[in-house]
Amino acid sequence: MGIQKILNAKAEYGVPVKIFTNDIDEETLHQLRKMAQLQFIHSHIAVMPDVHLGKGATVGSVIPTKNAIIPAAVGVDIGCGMNALRLNLKGSQLPDHLGALRNAIERKVPVGFEMHQQIRAKASTLSPLEKRLKIITDKHPGLRRMLRNFDLTWQKQIGTLGGGNHFIELCLDESDFVWIMLHSGSRGLGNVIGTYFIERAKKEAQHRFGHVPDQDLSYFTQGSASFDDYVEAVLWAQEYAFENRREMMRLILEAIRPLLPNFQMTKEAINCHHNYVQQEWHYGEQVFVTRKGAIRAEVDELGIIPGSMGAKSYIVRGKGNPESFCSCSHGAGRKMSRTKARQLFNQQDLILQTQGVECRKDKHVVDEIPAAYKDIDQVMAYQTDLIEIVHTLKQVMCIKG
Template identity: 85%
Template sequence: MGIQMILNAKAVYGVPVKIYTQDVDEESLIQLRKMAQLQFVHSHIAVMPDVHVGKGATVGSVVPTKNAIIPATVGVDIGCGMNALRLSLKAAQLPDNLSALRNAIERKVPVGFEMHKQIKAKASTLSPLDKQLQVITRKHPALTRMLRHFNSTWQKQLGTLGGGNHFIELCVDENQDVWIMLHSGSRGLGNVIGTYFIERAKKEAQHRFGHVPDKDLSYFAEGSTSFDDYVEAVAWAQHYAYENRREMMRLVLEAIRPLLPSFQMTKEAINCHHNYVQKETHFGEEVYVTRKGAIRAGLGEYGIIPGSMGAQSFIVRGKGNPESFCSCSHGAGRKMSRSKAKQVFSQQDLIAQTNGIECRKDKSVVDEIPAAYKDIQHVMANQQDLIEVVHTLKQVLCVKG
């Protein structure tokens, strides 16, 4: 299926919103209509089939802008994304009971609010990050006051999972090959950078391109000092998120090796963002493309689309569809809020819906119950014009924050 809904802006100025599903909540439609009124949006806004309302901007939106960036559209989990790696193991080589593997991973990789007691990342990883961060904090010293024990915290959080919908999984594909798949972002400092610049944009209230219909859509105009500083800071956070996933993958491999037959990593390895901004060329113009809950799916590019903790996930290859700005969904997408999920579902529901999966099944993760998410099969059916499936994965083990 292709585009299923088009919102035509009714304001004095506006661009169309092209949506790859009919399953869109009213709050998201309101957010999208407001965003479509911005004069610096290029061509149209593309909305992926996992769309749902988000803080500041709609999750699943792909927003190309000329000469401006909206920090709230990138969000606070800057660089959040996926990492997947296929191993030379078959499902039959996994132990019948996976609890020891899960415990080993949880001992190696801190989850939730936890961090490493000592810095784990190598100096070759930390040094360039630290050097660039010092440039940023010299210009914006307030950042250092927004994170407790600033310098040690960001370094000790490198290689940690975080909470919410972040996860580490062992999966098995259609060929019975074993994969490691994980989902995380730029941790506490990414959140601080996002929050700081979102509030700065609201305070500065730049109006070079006219009034904005919502404070959450406050932007930085290209050529301003704040624009340059934000581009620099967001690039740092995206780099940090990428390295965080790499470090976690290294630690997961260390954790599971002693408990499994000898294995090698294959060449199939993917590390991709789904909350980020970068400069690209679309419809003949160089623009800043912000993907909030969407991954790049350029022609031949590989990506990862996870389902919920009880559903299938997919390794995909992009078709380079220009109408989606070479993008596709970043997952299944929530169909109810975390608070509502906790009201509607019980611990027993969680146990039933994660039957056969080695994972936490306590009350504190009920908000991540599979039924709180959209049907991943329906989401995938709605984006056949955007990607092709290369591998279908099913988790057998899941670590949650």
């Protein structure tokens, strides 16, 4: 059985916080207490076992709100999430050395701050996005000033990875089948949209009657022009992130086909967000559910829970647990900051902890070392009430930005 404990917020309007782990620090608990003071939280806040301190709102939290949305809870990597699919290839059919595969993917998929030299996405993908984006930027022209070469940049970034904890992996499951798995979001324009509306919410909060326990928890109320504009923009960014992952997967398949035996994709394909907001029905009401570092886990819904560069990952099936708002963790979760990881570990540590994985092993990715993350097996043990494991994956190649 999984573990759940309840933190009762000590505030006049505090709601309970239901936590599906014992591994949580006091600073994160303090952040959760502040979130629980918001008067528009519906029922309670659910906290996943990969929980850790976040900017504005806690990573690993599921926040149901009535008639309000907190832009900082969604964050700036709007629509960040995972895409995975299984091939009908076995690990024994992969080359003995995976460097050529990794190089082929890196030539097709720009990583870090890089983007495509030419627009790669199809017009059928771009045209509807472009029309909706023009409506958004006509109302908020300031967005265009926040991204260099605005129109070209967002289009050239479809099908690109980004940096930080974003990755592309080749994995093997328990039956030795090959999986392609990737983690990315809405790139530069998603960041711009998130930043713009977070700042707008903070400015509007200065003129609104009512207590906000933290400036980063500033919100838009339903019925206001800013609320409507934010919903329009955030839904656009979430769709953009979805299309970014889909285009990236297409390019990866294109890159590896010449280097592998003929293969087909199986029906097991998943594309899911873990930083997003959408309307859902919970505890008798239609509410806005913000998942900040959590994935939806409705009954029989498939999801992806990745570990770190040197650990296992999981394909899971949701159990639809109402107390988690039908959610589960989005990964292992960091147990230390990037700065601390660079202080504690070096390149040699990274080499040792990623043995057997074809990946970057230089000092610039030490902050992504497996030891900087929680134990994925323990994280999974805490959420047996939320999901069941369908496949266990072990990466053999990892590309980081």
